[in-house]
Amino acid sequence: MLEELNEFLNTFQKLPREKQLKILDAAAEAFASKGYYGSGIKDICERANISNGALYKYFLNKEELFIAVLDRCQQIMVEYLYEKHTKIESSILNAIEEYLKEIAEICGKFPAYLTVYANLGSPNMEMFSERFSERFKESGKYIYEMVREAKKRGEVIEGIDERALGFLIDNQFILFLYSMLSDYHEKRFRSFMVIEDEVELTSEKKIAFIMDSIRVFLNNKKEESYPVT
Amino acid sequence: MLEELNEFLNTFQKLPREKQLKILDAAAEAFASKGYYGSGIKDICERANISNGALYKYFLNKEELFIAVLDRCQQIMVEYLYEKHTKIESSILNAIEEYLKEIAEICGKFPAYLTVYANLGSPNMEMFSERFSERFKESGKYIYEMVREAKKRGEVIEGIDERALGFLIDNQFILFLYSMLSDYHEKRFRSFMVIEDEVELTSEKKIAFIMDSIRVFLNNKKEESYPVT
């Protein structure tokens, strides 16, 4: 079985990187907009400009293709998000803001992949999310470290557990991410920010709104409040 | 068109409540475990112990059945969550804890419905989430009020925006909810709490963990810390 899988992977790996990405991009777009069950192989092949049969030379089946897309998601997350932020150079407040900005940026660059990734949390995706569960710990660990360092530097309010604070901050990250990808969470954001449908809700505004609350328990005076609309 | 819809609804409404619920439950379970596109009518009918044709006497099509399930979700949320918490009698801290406990309880009672509801946030569910977007505002408003009252009573740290704080708290609620329903979010929780796979993660532990961080910016001294495992 594993050998068989490798056989497929090899064929795919031998393709020029450009073509590989074209196929994964096509798949990501399909999966993002219609979900795993709603997306058809035919549609993906047309988007990728390859033949139906070719796809089955590269991947054992739809499932493996989806996993390949998830791998690419992971890659993107690591390359654009985690690796960029392994070193906390400035204050935690800045680090958090940078992180949010980065999330906004990769959502702009790779909306389809991020959407697929975000959807892994859906309860009916458990069949796939299991394979990736190990990798989440990374993200958790990074934020925990960040908070611990900050606490040492006295940047954090007294008496708060590092892990609980890390979780709280990560929750902000996650729901910020979701709001960039799903209409539902975007509307929820608007609802809390009291912004009318007609007014544009930029990611900058969202970030300011989030920072406003985080700043509090990071012992900092609010310097500039999120502007009321 | 509306009359046509009514024709179907009437037939369904005339059924004994018990049978209605059996059908909706069956549908909710199917949709929860396999998603909208992955679930088949045949499977749902078998779970509900009705014939294929009967379902189409009750609902115009799969879509309308799904919407009926969403309506039931809404009902449950209102009945068990919102209505129970319209009056904040004690401190906000207690209110929040009660709310979390309530979430845990209805997740235990109606996991399928809650799962379906939570999945509305998936990007490929926009076709349905639009219909329900108005209703989210309610939940947001409730929490905002709660925070505002608490602030008046001096229960909240100085200098924090009510809306931002409300959002932050609601984020905790949402991700707590998700963690009750999705393996992915459960694992993420474990990761932050540093709990091994073998150790059971009860909802009580999760609630304690969340309360630990919330307590801080509600100006309260930490009385009892979340115990490390």
Next chain:
Amino acid sequence: MLEELNEFLNTFQKLPREKQLKILDAAAEAFASKGYYGSGIKDICERANISNGALYKYFLNKEELFIAVLDRCQQIMVEYLYEKHTKIESSILNAIEEYLKEIAEICGKFPAYLTVYANLGSPNMEMFSERFSERFKESGKYIYEMVREAKKRGEVIEGIDERALGFLIDNQFILFLYSMLSDYHEKRFRSFMVIEDEVELTSEKKIAFIMDSIRVFLNNKKEESYPVT
């Protein structure tokens, strides 16, 4: 089997004539517009304002209902067409013209029944047309008699076979009938008469056109030609 059939017929016969006709009319309209296979029982019941189950008290099944409609067709034909024309009082030319006018009239009065009847000639209706085959002979016989009488009276050109002439005239009748009911045959008529789509094609014009050719071999001078448009 026959007893069973009678059981159904009796139930139907006991209904007030008005209700009987309402049901048959509804069925005729459905069958006329969508054909036997295309028509649904539900649709017919709604048109007739009776319940689904009631229909099955009156008729064994869809097939028997269709046959009942055909019987009513037959009745109408006999009552309005054949019985009115058993006596040829005037010249055959007048008789033919009267007959055509009568066809036009009953097509106006009972378009649905006539349509169903005309459709019996469709090759995929053989299952039903067999039962009615005996009855066609009547119509043929009537026209044959008419021609024979006319020949005796010297109204018909010399040297023509009565039966062949009868057939030729009946063909005119049949295709005139079809042209009143089917778009296809109406267009064919227009094509021969060289009438544009915008110009109305009344049955009077069609009759005049047909009479124009029939008159010839009935040894009559053309008195009034069909007016060119």
Next chain:
Amino acid sequence: MLEELNEFLNTFQKLPREKQLKILDAAAEAFASKGYYGSGIKDICERANISNGALYKYFLNKEELFIAVLDRCQQIMVEYLYEKHTKIESSILNAIEEYLKEIAEICGKFPAYLTVYANLGSPNMEMFSERFSERFKESGKYIYEMVREAKKRGEVIEGIDERALGFLIDNQFILFLYSMLSDYHEKRFRSFMVIEDEVELTSEKKIAFIMDSIRVFLNNKKEESYPVT
């Protein structure tokens, strides 16, 4: 939309002609014997010995398959009937007889297609007959020309309108055609010819019977009468 249609047509066009015809033949047979609504895709595929899915690679849906059959009908009519008779070499009487013989021949060769074509006149086929209405005019025009030429040559009785005579002759053609395809019209023919059910009614006899009446107004002496049985 047009491109989409082409996609299907192309796949079909690429098939070997033999297979194409097998599929169209199968469909024609099904549609001829059970009508459009009565025929099932499954049945057609089995007759054609192709898989269910294959059919949907060739045609968008049942409707387009039916139209393809109609196109083939048209083709057959043009190839075997119209093209053979564009030049009237001999007398009109001969031409008519030839035409009838030709009709008999193609009915023998392609009964299913001719049946489908003939059924277009059914009132519930309007949805399809519209598309083909333009083409009927051809046939009308051809006969009109034939009559006009004959009149010039003095072959036609005096005082008869070319169009009316053309229509009359075409009616004979049409009902002769119908009698080859439908039991109902065959029986009607028998009734006029006074032929018992046991006696075989060959197309030759029918043609002789028709010619017998046509001959009259074509100014010709009856040479040999249709023999009484």
Next chain:
DNA sequence: GATGAATGAGTTTTCATTCAT
């Protein structure tokens, strides 16, 4: 006798996967 909900085999259509070229 009347009702209309229930049945389930049947319909058209789709789609992941296979396979001959």
Next chain:
DNA sequence: GATGAATGAAAACTCATTCAT
């Protein structure tokens, strides 16, 4: 290795007929 036609099981949905009330 690539192609795209072929497969057929399964999907959503329909409808003639039955049956409990």
